Amino acid sequence: MLAGLYSLLSACWMVALDAVDVAFTEAAVGAGVSTVLMLMTLAVTARREKAPKFSFSAFLVVVVTGGFLIYGTFDMPAWGDPDAPVHQHVAPRYLNESYEEVGVPNVVTSVLASYRGYDTLGETVVIFTAGLGVMLLLRKRKKEDEL
Amino acid sequence: MRHHSILRAVTKFFLPYILLFALYTQFHGDYGPGGGFQAGVIFAAAIILYGLIFTPKLARRVVPYRAVYIFMALGILLYAGVGIATILLGGNYLDYNALNHHHPVHGQHLGILLVELGVGITVAAVVICIYYAFADRLES
Numbered sequence: 001m002l003a004g005l006y007s008l009l010s011a012c013w014m015v016a017l018d019a020v021d022v023a024f025t026e027a028a029v030g031a032g033v034s035t036v037l038m039l040m041t042l043a044v045t046a047r048r049e050k051a052p053k054f055s056f057s058a059f060l061v062v063v064v065t066g067g068f069l070i071y072g073t074f075d076m077p078a079w080g081d082p083d084a085p086v087h088q089h090v091a092p093r094y095l096n097e098s099y100e101e102v103g104v105p106n107v108v109t110s111v112l113a114s115y116r117g118y119d120t121l122g123e124t125v126v127i128f129t130a131g132l133g134v135m136l137l138l139r140k141r142k143k144e145d146e147l
Numbered sequence: 148m149r150h151h152s153i154l155r156a157v158t159k160f161f162l163p164y165i166l167l168f169a170l171y172t173q174f175h176g177d178y179g180p181g182g183g184f185q186a187g188v189i190f191a192a193a194i195i196l197y198g199l200i201f202t203p204k205l206a207r208r209v210v211p212y213r214a215v216y217i218f219m220a221l222g223i224l225l226y227a228g229v230g231i232a233t234i235l236l237g238g239n240y241l242d243y244n245a246l247n248h249h250h251p252v253h254g255q256h257l258g259i260l261l262v263e264l265g266v267g268i269t270v271a272a273v274v275i276c277i278y279y280a281f282a283d284r285l286e287s
Contacts, residue, residue, distance in 0.1 A: 020180035024172075028188040033274055036195055040281040103252035104177045104259060112182065113259040117241035121226055124266050128223050131273030138280035 004035035021108045090115075151200070158200045165193040173267045177256070183263035187270025194271075195278045203282035215276045222269030229261045 007030025014023035077084035094111055102110040112120050173186035198206030230240040238245025243258025 021182070021185075024180050024185045025188070028185055028192065032192050033188060033195065033278075036199070037277065037281060040278075040285060044281065044284045101252075102255045102259070104256070106177055106179065108180075109176050109182050109259060109263070110255075113262050114243060114255055117230075117243075117262065120262070120266065121223075121230070121241070124223055124226055124269050127273050128219060128269055131219055131269075131276045134277045134280050138284060 001035070003038060004031050007031040007034065021106075154200055158196060162193055162197060165189065165196070169193065169271075173263065174260070176263055177259060183266030184270050186263075187267040187272075188274055190267070190271040191274035191278070194275050198278060198282060203279065203286065206282075207279065210275055212279065215272050215279065218268050218272040219276060222265040222267070222272065224265075225268065226262050226265035229258055229265070233258070 007026055011023040011027040011031065014020075014026060081087075094107060094115060098107050098110045098115075099105070102114050104110040104114075169186045169190035172181035172189060173183060176182035176186070194206055194210055197209065229243075233242050233245040234240055236245040236248075241258070241262075243255045244251035246254035246257050248254075
């Protein structure tokens with residue numbers, strides 16, 4: 001429930017940051033479908049968590065991984081820096097020439113579907129694979145019912 | 148949910164508009180926010196809403212398992228097929244300019260439309276499929 005509310009809030013601040021496409025996705029997937037799936041998972045599994053046991057090795061792995069991630073952020077450019085590499089490489093071409101080259105007013109769509117068509121094909125295959133996996137793992141077979 | 152008459156009435160009233168909004172998101176993604184992914188999720192959300200209010204059994208009669216499987220693969224095949232078509236028309240893989248040699252921009256439009264349609268079909272089918280898998284477990 002809280003995760004769903006958080007997703008809806010995130011969608012709101014993404015609209016405030018002018019990332020309407022991301023906000024749209026967050027509202028539909030995060031607040032909508034994920035909440036339903038989460039509640040269904042809770043309904044299928046047990047409601048109460050088993051009493052957790054403290055595991056030192058797991059704690060160590062989490063701390064080390066977290067430390068590396070924080071260390072990685074030190075190399076990132078400053079927040080909102082216009083000279084950051086991500087704003088200098090291909091972004092200017094996408095923004096300035098996508099209308100002549102692709103003719104689609106929504107730059108997000110032109111980047112996703114045209115400039116980065118391979119990536120989007122890969123993403124679609126990932127989604128397809130996720131569907132296949134869930135189907136193979138969770139779906140009950142008819143033979144199972146008969147037995 | 149047999150006795151929740153308000154929920155049932157409101158759902159019946161809203162469903163066509165949700166489906167219509169999904170189609171609008173799908174085909175208007177070039178001009179406004181949205182695209183295949185969002186449209187697919189919204190379409191699936193409409194089916195999930197139907198399943199939640201009117202039992203998954205009825206939802207499976209609206210969109211049977213077989214249709215879900217077929218559409219899951221069909222979306223990707225459509226996407227990859229556009230790539231093959233551009234090769235056959237003399238371009239690179241997924242180079243939509245090849246779809247219309249006289250007006251490359253029109254080719255881009257057509258390519259993006261078809262590709263987003265493929266994404267939308269696959270995403271909708273996969274989300275519905277995941278919902279069905281969970282609903283099956285709940286029923287038993």
